[in-house]
Amino acid sequence: MRVDAHPGDDVAGLVRGTRGESVVLVIQSGRDDLAQALALAAIGPLAVERAPDRINAVVVGEGAGAAAVEAAVAFLDAAPSTTGQVLAVGT
Incomplete structure (x- = not known):
């Protein structure tokens, strides 16, 4: 599930x-x-707190295209043994 975090959230x-x-x-x-x-x-402590659920993050950097962000989200969402990880896109 994708959850967007905007500045101030x-x-x-x-x-x-x-x-x-x-x-x-x-x-x-x-x-x-x-x-x-x-x-x-x-991210790491939240992943430990929510285990066995998986918590990962994608950081949207300058110049990141929507397709690249969606690809990173889809990759992390589909990786069953990946949790507590952060991917930077467009930085």
Whole structure:
């Protein structure tokens, strides 16, 4: 399941409020450096917290096309043994 996180969104709250075996958080650009670092640092612990569900993230960088983002989301969603991972697209 894809969940979009926009600047200002609480990443942990979004993940905790979503149910499903696979959650792929799409972290949109526009966060300041500290907020971005905190969002990325949360992915691993959230994956541990939600196990056996899988929590992964795609970071949308400058110049990332929608097709590339969707391909990364589809890859992580379909990878049954992958959790706690972050893929950067377009950076």
